């Protein structure tokens with residue numbers, strides 16, 4: 794979409810990630826997910842981590858005030874599934 798800018802990518806292996814981001818003209822590579830959450834220029838995050846990490850990082854992202862697109866399955870069990878969609882942050886205007 795022309796209004797979407799991929800601002801940054803965060804991953805554990807900076808050298809490997811840089812090869813990929815260069816190919817896609819993404820200049821900004823971070824080594825921690827928290828750096829993404831702390832950046833006010835970033836409105837939304839995409840979470841393509843292994844399944845077991847989806848819940849933890851989706852909740853952290855929502856709590857950081859980001860819009861979240863999380864890969865499926867969004868959580869690992871029924872208990873986790875009830876939590877992200879009921880966080881107080883999602884009651885804020887423009888939350889989704």
Ligand SMILES: NC(=O)C1=CN([C@@H]2O[C@H](COP(=O)(O)OP(=O)(O)OC[C@H]3O[C@@H](n4cnc5c(N)ncnc54)[C@H](OP(=O)(O)O)[C@@H]3O)[C@@H](O)[C@H]2O)C=CC1
Pocket residue numbers: 803804805806810840841842843844846864865866
């Ligand atoms: N493959 C499939 O058939 C399907 C996948 N999905 C979802 O799509 C997304 C991408 O899938 P896929 O590429 O197979 O996922 P992978 O599990 O292969 O890759 C996920 C990435 O997460 C990063 N990562 C961060 N922490 C860890 C960790 N502790 N252990 C392993 N990787 C870690 C790695 O990136 P780095 O090394 O750069 O940090 C890794 O490349 C996932 O969210 C998955 O749940 C959904 C449906 C089907």
Ligand SMILES: O=C1OC[C@@H](O)[C@H](O)[C@H]1O
Pocket residue numbers: 864865
């Ligand atoms: O294989 C896959 O990995 C990524 C997912 O978004 C996709 O739906 C799935 O088929």
